[in-house]
Amino acid sequence: MKSIRAFAIPVALIVIWEAIFRFRDVQSDTLSTPSRIVVALVQGLGDGSMLTATGDTLAAGGLGLLLGSVLGVVVGTLFGLVPVVSRGLRLTFELLRPIPAIAIVPVAILIFGFGYAMETAIVAFACFFPVTILAEAAIRQVPPRLSEVSRALQMPLAARLFKILLPAALPRLFVALRLAVGIALIVAVTVEIAANPMGLGQRLMLAGSSLRPADMFATLIWVGLLGWVLNLGLVKAQHVLFPRMAGSSDAAT
Amino acid sequence: MTRIPSSGLWILVNIAVLLAAIGGWALFSRSGIVPPAFFPGPGKTWDAIIKGIENGSLVAETGETLLKMAYGWVLASLVGVALGAVIGISPWARAYVAPMLEAIRPLPASAVAPVAIVLLGLTDTMIVALIAFGAVWPMLLTTVHGFANVHVRLGEVNRALGLSRLDYVRKIALPSAMPDILAGMRLGLTIALILTVVGEMITVQGGLGSRILLASRRFGAADIFAGVVLLGLIGFLTNALLGLIERRVLRWKKR
Numbered sequence: 001m002k003s004i005r006a007f008a009i010p011v012a013l014i015v016i017w018e019a020i021f022r023f024r025d026v027q028s029d030t031l032s033t034p035s036r037i038v039v040a041l042v043q044g045l046g047d048g049s050m051l052t053a054t055g056d057t058l059a060a061g062g063l064g065l066l067l068g069s070v071l072g073v074v075v076g077t078l079f080g081l082v083p084v085v086s087r088g089l090r091l092t093f094e095l096l097r098p099i100p101a102i103a104i105v106p107v108a109i110l111i112f113g114f115g116y117a118m119e120t121a122i123v124a125f126a127c128f129f130p131v132t133i134l135a136e137a138a139i140r141q142v143p144p145r146l147s148e149v150s151r152a153l154q155m156p157l158a159a160r161l162f163k164i165l166l167p168a169a170l171p172r173l174f175v176a177l178r179l180a181v182g183i184a185l186i187v188a189v190t191v192e193i194a195a196n197p198m199g200l201g202q203r204l205m206l207a208g209s210s211l212r213p214a215d216m217f218a219t220l221i222w223v224g225l226l227g228w229v230l231n232l233g234l235v236k237a238q239h240v241l242f243p244r245m246a247g248s249s250d251a252a253t
Numbered sequence: 254m255t256r257i258p259s260s261g262l263w264i265l266v267n268i269a270v271l272l273a274a275i276g277g278w279a280l281f282s283r284s285g286i287v288p289p290a291f292f293p294g295p296g297k298t299w300d301a302i303i304k305g306i307e308n309g310s311l312v313a314e315t316g317e318t319l320l321k322m323a324y325g326w327v328l329a330s331l332v333g334v335a336l337g338a339v340i341g342i343s344p345w346a347r348a349y350v351a352p353m354l355e356a357i358r359p360l361p362a363s364a365v366a367p368v369a370i371v372l373l374g375l376t377d378t379m380i381v382a383l384i385a386f387g388a389v390w391p392m393l394l395t396t397v398h399g400f401a402n403v404h405v406r407l408g409e410v411n412r413a414l415g416l417s418r419l420d421y422v423r424k425i426a427l428p429s430a431m432p433d434i435l436a437g438m439r440l441g442l443t444i445a446l447i448l449t450v451v452g453e454m455i456t457v458q459g460g461l462g463s464r465i466l467l468a469s470r471r472f473g474a475a476d477i478f479a480g481v482v483l484l485g486l487i488g489f490l491t492n493a494l495l496g497l498i499e500r501r502v503l504r505w506k507k508r
Binding site for chain 1: 368450
């Protein structure tokens with residue numbers, strides 16, 4: 001019953017949309033019908049062009065995600081472990097953080113030219129700041145008793161880090177990763193739309209500017225599906241890996 | 254969240270670190286790891302900012318960017334809070350409308366840009382619509398959350414007083430949802446700035462986004478850096494300003 005109500009309005013809108021185009025015989029360069037969008041999506045997937053574009057976007061976005069997240073976890077762990085560093089760097093960090101990642105696209109174009117490297121750099125920049133903040137919080141929220149244990153055992157720093165702190169912070173770090181995955185996909189597509197001629201973003205822009213609305217909407221829906229599936233997969237993984245965090249999983253989104 | 258160091262000593266330390274970071278930036282650009290023509294130091298960037306202010310172009314374009322950002326953000330706030338209030342207090346809307354919005358929400362706002370261009374052309378209206386579309390989601394969600402989670406006792410007060418629905422929204426639900434709404438508006442502000450830049454880079458018709466894109470086409474790295482510095486400042490200052498407003502509006506709420 002609940003799902004029927006959830007689908008009622010969208011299904012009605014889609015049917016009305018299709019009906020208007022069918023019965024009024026609308027010819028439009030800007031809009032398409034749901035049925036044609038589905039056909040375009042199937043065609044795009046069938047001839048491989050959609051998958052190639054997806055691969056490009058995921059490669060550049062994934063590499064940037066990896067780079068930005070690793071750097072973010074390292075810096076965030078340092079901030080969490082040594083509060084003096086965190087407090088001293090705060091002003092600098094807070095001045096750099098609000099720079100929109102997309103604004104450094106022109107800088108990256110000058111240094112790297114168009115292509116994977118430039119997009120990877122931007123995605124890494126975008127993922128770095130939120131991951132750093134969440135990693136710092138994750139390390140800080142490790143129960144003090146665990147730190148006391150490591151001190152009582154007189155563990156060296158490396159052992160304390162890899163045997164106590166990071167494992168204890170892992171569930172929260174995973175939430176940070178989930179957030180970063182969403183950011184990476186959005187930023188990668190945005191960079192492609194604004195400047196970089198590759199991937200799903202370019203496919204969207206090309207379809208729009210060459211008046212192929214069905215293709216444009218199909219790509220748009222595909223991008224949405226991609227983000228949805230990625231997030232769903234990570235949520236599921238989180239439930240399996242860290243069942244105790246399940247309840248608070250949405251705190252960071 | 255802007256975290257401001259508390260004691261005077263920490264402020265001095267932070268300023269020293271910032272100056273050291275600027276020094277490091279200067280050294281890096283002079284080292285030639287990246288050609289200095291592509292990665293100018295703080296001196297050249299400062300010169301470009303001053304030059305831009307003196308001939309007025311930088312001020313004008315910053316104004317344009319701010320204006321578009323403000324229009325889009327205010328539009329998103331109005332729509333987000335109004336729609337969020339309806340969904341928050343109406344079980345009917347929560348059952349029928351909310352799931353559809355949940356499905357649209359994860360769509361990257363910038364991916365909607367091509368659709369906006371096709372419908373509205375390469376215009377400022379398109380940019381404002383794009384900003385509003387992207388920035389509306391956090392406000393909508395936090396408003397729904399705020400309205401749906403009004404304290405049980407306040408609901409009892411409402412019933413005891415026999416308030417009309419409008420009075421309930423105005424006098425009880427809206428104030429009680431205010432912390433959530435403001436948090437959403439803050440998130441929306443960040444998104445608004447990003448989408449303003451994206452939109453301006455696409456249309457290339459004025460504003461800081463188009464300024465830095467044009468600068469990169471003629472290899473004017475100092476002008477790009479000047480624009481990036483200003484965009485960072487806009488992000489920092491608008492966020493700080495909203496923080497101040499938030500503290501003032503919510504002064505009744507003990508923290």
